[in-house]
Amino acid sequence: MTSEILIIGGGVIGLSVARELHKQGARGIAVIERGACGLEASWAAGGMLGPQAETDEAGIFFDVCSNSRDMYPEFAAGLLDETGIDVELDRTGxxxxxxxxxxxxxxxxxxxxxxxxxxxxxxxxxxxxxxxxxxxxxxxxxxxxxANDWQVENRRLLDALKTYAKTNGILLIGNSEVEHLDVESNAVIGAVANGERFNADHVVLTTGAWTSLIKIGVADMPFKVExxxxxxxxxxxxxxxxxxxxxxxxxxxxxxxxxxxxxxxxxxxxxxxxxxxxxxxxxxxxxxxxxxxxxxxxxxxxxxxxxxxxxFDGLPIIGGIDGIDGLTIATAHYRNGILLAPITAKMVAKHVVDNAAIEPAFSPDRFKLRNVTGI
Ligand SMILES: Cc1cc2nc3c(=O)[nH]c(=O)nc-3n(C[C@H](O)[C@H](O)[C@H](O)COP(=O)(O)OP(=O)(O)OC[C@H]3O[C@@H](n4cnc5c(N)ncnc54)[C@H](O)[C@@H]3O)c2cc1C
Incomplete structure (x- = not known):
């Protein structure tokens, strides 16, 4: 099977990235998922959108969390409009x-x-x-x-994102567990799942807690997600x-x-x-x-x-890996993946579509730069 963009992992991050890529004009998008989409961490979450309750200090992480929270009214209204599903954004505080x-x-x-x-x-x-x-x-x-720390019904959010995908030609492929990414001349050209090859121009890896189990060709992922x-x-x-x-x-x-x-x-x-x-x-x-x-x-x-x-530093991992083309990673959202879904989707989509830079504090390469992979 061939797609232009292959997203591996159908949690809130993968599904939000798929929607944002589509809204920015990308086509030929497929999401490949080991089980059924939206039944892992994103389903288990509490749906709190709480940067002020969750963060102990000012800084880049707090800013990104707050900016993502501020995107929620538009995110929720957009999904209601697009799918008819009310994600129950509750702004009581x-x-x-x-x-x-x-x-x-x-x-x-x-x-x-x-x-x-x-x-x-x-x-x-x-x-x-x-x-x-x-x-x-x-x-x-x-x-x-x-007053600005809100909540959303995360399971309704997943339903809305899946509905958006289904009604906009984004292919959701279930029961397919990716074993490794396919690599040719330092570029990712797809993935292999259950022995089947899925070719793509660009791969986005959103496999949550399982991300470092996936190999890039025969090499280990250069960071650890636990x-x-x-x-x-x-x-x-x-x-x-x-x-x-x-x-x-x-x-x-x-x-x-x-x-x-x-x-x-x-x-x-x-x-x-x-x-x-x-x-x-x-x-x-x-x-x-x-x-x-x-x-x-x-x-x-x-x-x-x-x-x-x-x-291991508690921050999300978002961006490409130096020296490997055709791959963007978005994982390690730890306690704040529901909160961070809208901003992560924007960052990844702009990166894939326009090659926009991503905040270096979240780069997968930060582990290499510090010479601590955590593995
Ligand atoms: C109890 C609990 C409460 C939480 N409360 C909140 C909260 O209030 N607010 C908040 O913002 N966050 C909260 N979180 C955190 C949030 O749930 C996560 O950060 C977020 O769901 C991560 O999303 P994800 O899409 O990366 O991961 P997941 O939702 O886990 O999705 C990853 C997907 O990738 C698939 N996958 C994995 N490996 C493969 C493979 N090899 N091939 C194909 N598919 C694969 C999995 O099956 C899964 O569907 C909570 C988490 C928990 C557990």
Whole structure:
């Protein structure tokens, strides 16, 4: 099979890249996926779009996260228009709680650098917090309100991206596991999956936590991406208990429009094992209970896990590899792949279509330059 652009991996990153490439005029796009598109980390996520809650300091990573968050209203509206699917972008905001003196000190630091940087952040007393969210623990000491940290229903987002692909001639090829990229004279010319050859003018690798298992010809990937397992528990509420995403140093609660309350998460080095464990569920329930004692009476209705793609410096890997033509990589979005999908798609599409440069801090070559591959 031959395509102009072959995207390997159909998670939120691969599917967003496919849509953006198509919008920028590229044609002959195919997405090849080991299983079915959108059933790995992107499906398991909480959908928080929280650069201010997630990032500890100002800098390039924070800027890129914030810029991507700012793209969401247009991203969501565009997808609604194109597919009829509402991805439930919820702009109520995120409440970051202090439940101990240590948390309060941490929130104080966060407030200082963000207020100094001119970001929208409001300091709330314990009474303010309880007025905003009456079900939060009476032990809360205070909090920060990030009005611009939002959430999206990531599974609806995946449905919308798949629908965009199907209705715009982007080929989605399932049940095809890429073993290696095909290389000729220092250029990637396609990939081999299940023994079958897929030729392409350009290959985009968006294989999340599995990226460094793929060989470039016979060579290993020149960086390492590791899976970090995250488990999530869903509680059933008859009516929505919270309006905001509730964040704390110990974990978070994400209230969905349909009444489900997502509680997460763990960060575990468990290889590629997707298992869920009773210990993790109990730990997440304890965390939820600390945030809001009234959750103790709620039934657990679902429990799942996903594998976050992690590079050892915690930053995404986006760009080409020096000396290898025809290949762009977009992986290692770790805890923020849903948030970073729109900006990653723009960066990759501009790079593939117009050869635009990508922020060097995210380059796959940074590991080589520092002479630390992490392998
Ligand atoms: C519990 C949890 C909570 C999270 N919460 C948030 C959140 O609130 N906000 C946020 O922004 N992010 C969150 N994340 C992180 C986010 O989910 C990831 O960063 C993001 O989904 C990564 O997207 P991806 O497309 O790179 O990876 P994936 O969604 O894992 O997609 C990669 C795809 O590549 C396919 N693939 C792999 N190898 C091959 C191969 N050899 N051949 C063909 N196909 C292949 C896989 O089958 C998979 O479908 C969370 C993650 C977890 C686990």
């Amino acid at each position: 995120t409440l970051y709680l202090a439940l101990s003196e240590a948390d309060a000190a941490r929130l104080g630091e966060r407030f200082s650098w963000q207020a100094k940087a001119g970001l929208q952040v409001e300091r709330l007393s314990a009474d303010d917090v309880r007025r905003a969210e009456p079900f939060v623990s009476p032990d809360v000491l205070g909090g920060l309100l990030f 899976p970090v397992r995250g488990q999530m528990v869903v509680l059933h509420t008859a009516k929505r208990l919270f309006q905001h995403v509730i964040y704390s140093p110990g974990g978070y609660l994400v209230p969905r429009r349909d009444g489900r309350l997502l509680a997460g998460s763990t960060s575990e080095k468990a290889g590629f094992d997707h298992a869920v464990t009773d210990d993790a569920a109990a730990g997440i329930r304890r965390m939820a209970n600390l945030i809001a004692p009234s959750t103790a009476g709620l039934a657990t209705v679902d429990h799942w896990s996903g594998l976050r793609p992690f590079a």
